[in-house]
Amino acid sequence: MTTLRHRPYNFSAGPAVLPEPVLRQAAEEMLDWHGSGMGVMEMSHRGKEFISIYEEAEATLRVLLGVPSSFRILFMQGGGLGENAIVPMNLSQGGAVDVVVTGAWSQKSLKEASRYADARVAASNEAGGHTTLPAPATWALRDGAAYVHVCSNETIHGVEMHTLPDLGALGCRAPLVADASSHILSRPIDWSRVGLVFAGAQKNIGPAGLTLVFVRDDLLGRALPICPSAFDYTLVAANQSMFNTPPTYAIYIAGLVFQWILREGGVAEMDRRAAEKSALLYRCLDESGGFYANRVAREARSRMNVPFFLADESLNDAFLAGAREAGLLQLKGHKSVGGMRASLYNAMPLAGVQALVSYMADFARRHG
Template identity: 70%
Template sequence: MTPAAPRRPYNFSAGPAAMPEAVLSRAAAEMLDWHGSGMGVMEMSHRGKEFGEIIGQAEADFRQLLAVPSNFRILFMQGGGLGENAIVPLNLSRGGTVDFVVTGSWSTKSLKEAGRYCKTRTAATNAEGGHVAIPEAAQWSLSPDAAYVHLCSNETINGIEFQELPDLKALGSDAPLVIDFSSHVASRSVDWSRVGLAFGGAQKNLGPAGLTLVVVREDLLDRALPICPSAFSYKLVAENDSMYNTPPTWGIYMAGLTFQWLLQQKEGELTGIAAMEARNIAKAALLYEFIDASAFYVSKVDPACRSRMNVPFLLADESRNEAFLTGAKAAGLLQLKGHKSVGGMRASIYNAMPLEGVQALVSYMREFERLHA
């Protein structure tokens, strides 16, 4: 009997994060010659027909995957989530008032940065409880004149996820909703009827760092302040089909391969994002149920808003943290250390993490508890 090839370790990095092995293998195989063109993807003019095919297919596939309506534009940009914290108010605030729903580290940063360009208001915050629950939408204090309302629909560091986007109209606000969906984009469906703009860095669930995806309703394209840099003007980027400046071509290609991989996913009767969402629900349930059943591990997050993607947890006895991480690495379970601002552990279980990876983590956690409890 030949021994099985050693599997790749399971990589729980919060981002840049694990990518599907099939996507990486395909990229390696096409590195020196994309589809017989005689060029690798990194070597192509962004204005040539080869790259035109790549970006066109990527955009169409993302639109299909997430059922993005035709009145939204899909933009491929640069600068990441932190860049967008300035780019969004430069494009949408008109220098007026913006409401922020503060639920953790990322929405806090977004609010702070926007203050350079507009008046910022905290419509709701969970800071007092330590960023572990989402304030009920009916209690939010929304301004009558907000240029937009910002929230982070999945807080990567705190492990909090909106399980449903708020219906601002029903709450009496006409403002467009802006969501930072960096760390759970393409892990679940999006109710676009409630969204004006969504942005996300690619490096969690879509592809490599350096690519930023922006999905924006067309009526919001033409509101930029005069000080908005041209390269980051949604209107200019949209008018030039994401080629106002040279786009991050490799990132778009890798995201495109990921979109194709997502479209091929199946889970019972389900396909694409629906299949992926079902799998993500199962993965998260397995891990949270194990943690809740144990006195050795602790999750502090309100079960109503626990993230399916980022699962921070603590060891009840934190003196065992180093031993836990060392053993995990030896067991082929990588990058489990929690963010320094929260401490403890964090398992990021994005789309590319198979159920088997979460099963392996739970087995390791069970065994570690047995040895150390």
């Protein structure tokens, strides 16, 4: 088998880097999974072989995040954008939904929820360019809202909620819904503060096509009549995510990633590494003498997605070309924001961030 040593460092925001041991194992099992004579992509989703893959993936995920028995774990399709519609179809009952807008993804959530419910902005950081987080005490939450939606890490704007809000302390009885797509499994989740968490897998878990949903039991059974059966959480839960054919290969890869995280020390170790890697990159930006800049308030900076800008944007193309030559890939910022962006997901090793920081320092010396 071709060696995977010397692979470039992939800083893509998603689909994103996967742990090298996972890729190696998947390659070895491609034609024959555990002597079954089949590759995982060829298996029936109802056969004993795939059921064992699914059950192990779910059990490992529940252990990693300490998911209480009162929450169902659903393996679904549609991505984070799909969940922006699926959540209100399941939880809103056509009533009020409060959305905290902190960047591009929560803006999409607001727009999509408005198709199925009375969705309104409870708080927004748009006036400041999505660079801060509105304090929960300032949120305008409505009595009787079906739920409150937040994006706990904004992939595009690089803003992260380092602590989930305690809605009960704000006098709000609505459940909190969190889109945790781009920092899932990088830090613990306080399950006492949420009713539902969802995450597209292609950012920090595995390949595109799989979406994880963690939903509290008491929130099942509320779907609107227009909700497609395949997206009805109650039906999906009752059928162990097999109501329709699930994304089998994506679940298999995700399961391998879950096992890798467990072997590496679990979510606590991912949390520690995220702090170390992001601190290294932010220190490079902050100490560059203005050559580079991150515009997000320090207390709101994401540890997963770090947008940054060159003071002289005429150097952008040269920066990206040099980065590619140095084996540093996918650093161009989102088209709606510009500049650069480095995503430091769990699978990105510290060595990759060290290589990026070294390149950035050298580029600044040559062009500053």
